[in-house]
Amino acid sequence: MIDIFIQKLKITEPELIKEIRECSTITTHKKGDFIIKENEYIKVLKIVLEGKVRVYQANEDREILIYYLNSMETCTLSLSACFEDCKSNVNAIVEEDCTILNIPVRFVKDWNFKYKSWNNFTTNIFRESYMHLINQYSNLAFQPLKDRLYDYLISKAENSIVKKSHQQLAKELGTTREVISRLLKNLEKENKVVLGQKEIIIS
Amino acid sequence: MIDIFIQKLKITEPELIKEIRECSTITTHKKGDFIIKENEYIKVLKIVLEGKVRVYQANEDREILIYYLNSMETCTLSLSACFEDCKSNVNAIVEEDCTILNIPVRFVKDWNFKYKSWNNFTTNIFRESYMHLINQYSNLAFQPLKDRLYDYLISKAENSIVKKSHQQLAKELGTTREVISRLLKNLEKENKVVLGQKEIIIS
DNA sequence: TATCTGTTGTAACAAAAGTCACAAGTATTG
DNA sequence: CAATACTTGTGACTTTTGTTACAACAGATA
Known part of the structure; x- marks a missing residue:
């Protein structure tokens, strides 16, 4: 499973591949489990290897989707949180049983300057997510x-x-x-x- | 003016400071000028050294603010565009006469892996902008x-x-x-x- | 001062979205 | 099968937001 992810990221550096394997953990979650809760501190980057997770914001009686995480997708919010110790402003709930790759924050930050392909990965995620969210935002408005x-x-x-x-x-x-x-x-x-x-x- | 910006970014590498000075251009704009128009390709990272710029999305008859750029603030969207040749999905109009630091896209991308402090700068901008936009999004919804x-x-x-x-x-x-x-x-x-x-x- | 442009107020109406209450259908499970 | 939970339909009503149309005022300028 990790192999497919590494392949998808176009990671070429053997050392990085080694580091990912060594420092990450793989967890499994059942439908209905919370991966992230609002106001919780985020300590790991979460990548969905398999399954489906819904990331959303909630108020008293309603919810709104931020994004779904499907197979091989990365939680931008947890990535974002890796670069500065901060609380989540969203919830993430498992919609289909899933396998998640967890990478502790300190590695994510270090690799960003250490490995070129990791750097490309993170900036791509940010860019795509930011562009997408802006479009969602103006759709919601107009x-x-x-x-x-x-x-x-x-x-x-x-x-x-x-x-x-x-x-x-x-x-x-x-x-x-x-x-x-x-x-x-x-x-x-x-x-x-x-x-x-x-x-x-x-x- | 550039000095203050460099200082704000906590840039320590002398070579980077040199490169910024060499490759960037400074332009001035009058109130009402468009800095970025929707569907235009973005070719430079724009940093407002002085003045004020309004970045917004428009539909036929209404507009909505994405963010204001005040003194020493960076246009996240143009930063985002630096990492992949892409069109703008927003407009940016000068609200107060301004001085802008323009850095061509290829440098922005290169520096991201070449200089640690630049890397910190870009990831910080992304993180803050993304977090802010998510909050704006759910406010708009709820x-x-x-x-x-x-x-x-x-x-x-x-x-x-x-x-x-x-x-x-x-x-x-x-x-x-x-x-x-x-x-x-x-x-x-x-x-x-x-x-x-x-x-x-x-x- | 006259004119022009931008600003604010406001009534009346229309459309969009949210709320409440209840009925009926479907699927699940003990 | 019976009980339960989930799903859909829908009417009636309220609130929120958008639209149209017009009046009055302020500030700048010729």
Whole structure:
């Protein structure tokens, strides 16, 4: 598993590969486990080798998705935290049983100047995440929820099907279940989707 | 001017200081000039030595602030763009006449692995910007505009006074002037602020 | 002073989003 | 099968935000 990750990162330095193997730990987590909780100090960089994790912010009654971590994806927030001892401002919950590669913060910081390929890796993650978040931000500001929902469905569809409950969508888009149900019904009336049980078909 | 910036960055390597001086250019811009436009390729890292720049996203009829660049602040977006040739997804307009330090992208990338203090600088900028943006994001998702406005006024107040027009505030918070005027009037009725011409006093 | 531009106030209405309450269907599991 | 939890539908209502239209005032300048 680590090999695939190392390959994906285009890590060439043998010493770095050795260091990663030596200092990192691999943990497994069940669906529903919290990987990171708000206000907790982050002490390791977390990379999902397998499974799925949802990283989100919450207020009293609603949640909004920051990003999903799928196989071989890196938690930008934990990476960010590695460079300065700081608390998390998000939660991360396991959505599908997963295997996680944990690298203690001090290594992440050291490697950044020691190994070129690690440096490329971290700056790429930052760049991509930052660009993505800015776009999310202005969509949230300017797009009506109906449009955000429809765009989101399209982006998540596999073979034009999205297997999610209305409640899940609400948590991802930062609203409530009733609102999602209503908007989906409207989309169905406009013949843009067909609704099923935990399933939305885009037409 | 460059000296202060170098000092602020805690740059110790004499060669780096030399390189910065040699490769960078200093430009001046008048109020209203565009530093960066949406969909333009970014070719230099921009650091505001003096003056003020507003970086924002726009749609047809509204704008939302991403961040202000004040004296000695670095444009995270242009930094981000340095690591991969890419188009801007924001605009940057001069709000107060300014002096800008421009560093071509290839240097920014090289230095990141060549000089430790430069590496620290870039990762710090990324970390702070990313953390800040995540918080802005969830505020936008969860906080009513009235609260966002009030919090914003408090954060921008100098001696409890904010010298901005309603139109400016609208552009910063991603809404329209009329809405801001109404919400401010409500805040005044609740004795939270006193309104004047281009001036809001927080009480 | 007259004119122009920018600023603020505000009413009336429309649209979007959130809340509450309840009903009914589906899936899961002891 | 019965009980339970999850899922979806939906009406009625409220709150928030956006839109349109117009009036009045302030400040700068010719």
